[in-house]
Amino acid sequence: MERTLIILKPDAVKRGLEKDIVKRYEKAGLKQVARKELSASVALLRAHYSTHVDKPFYPNLEKFMASGTVVAMVFEGKDAVAAGRKVTGATKPADAEKGTVRGDFRDASLTGEDAITKNMVHASATKEEAEKEIKLWFGKL
Ligand code: CMP
Numbered sequence: 445m446e447r448t449l450i451i452l453k454p455d456a457v458k459r460g461l462e463k464d465i466v467k468r469y470e471k472a473g474l475k476q477v478a479r480k481e482l483s484a485s486v487a488l489l490r491a492h493y494s495t496h497v498d499k500p501f502y503p504n505l506e507k508f509m510a511s512g513t514v515v516a517m518v519f520e521g522k523d524a525v526a527a528g529r530k531v532t533g534a535t536k537p538a539d540a541e542k543g544t545v546r547g548d549f550r551d552a553s554l555t556g557e558d559a560i561t562k563n564m565v566h567a568s569a570t571k572e573e574a575e576k577e578i579k580l581w582f583g584k585l
Contacts, residue, residue, distance in 0.1 A: 446524040447477070447585075449577040450532070451566040454512030455551070457481075462515060465545055465565065472527045474519035478582055481515050491580055501557055508561050516581045525567075525574050532567040536560050 450469060452462055466476060484492075489509050496502050519528060533544025537559055540547035546563050554562055568574035578585060 445520055445522065446571060446574070447518050447520045447578060448474075448524040448528040448568045448574045449566070449581060450517045450519055450528055450568075451581075452515040452517070453509060453562070453564055453566065454514060455508075455562045456549070456564040457513050457515055459549075461549055461564065465549070466517070468531050468545055469519050469528065472521075472531045474521040474524055474527055474531075476517055477520045478518040478585055479515065480582070481513050483512070484509055484514050486510060488580070492577060501561065504557065505561050518578055518582065518585065525569070525571050528567045529569065532565050535563060537563050 452465060456462065456465060470476070486506060489506050490497055493502065493505065496505065521527060531545060533540030533546035535546075537546040537550035537554075540550065542548065545565055549564055551559070551562065568577050
């Protein structure tokens with residue numbers, strides 16, 4: 445069994461997509477084992493996105509992620525990290541395949557960097573990242 449962290453970003457929360465999105469992960473065989481709604485602090489976001497803080501897109505990403513409620517969720521299952529990434533789809537929603545969260549729920553009115561930033565969900569990329577992120581967002585589970 446493996447766990448992964450999925451975060452619904454402020455755009456997905458505002459659009460009321462939580463139920464539909466959760467269903468996608470459950471259909472892939474994952475079980476939600478933790479959930480919390482919060483306003484992410486700048487300190488939490490900097491720790492979560494530690495590998496991105498120096499990138500040109502980071503200021504906008506931080507502003508967006510702190511702009512509204514986010515929902516952090518832990519899903520558990522076989523190969524949960526890979527399964528979670530598959531359901532989530534490519535980082536850039538315009539490149540995300542049909543049947544993925546980012547592909548199916550993308551806001552086609554967004555363009556450029558804004559469209560990549562507002563990609564609705566974050567999904568852990570590796571098992572190590574998932575463990576680190578779950579600890580950061582939930583403490584000991
Ligand atoms: P996420 O999976 O949360 O991880 C890093 C986030 O940075 C990514 O999704 C996007 O929301 C955001 N981002 C904005 N611009 C870029 C970019 N050019 N490349 C990668 N990620 C970007």
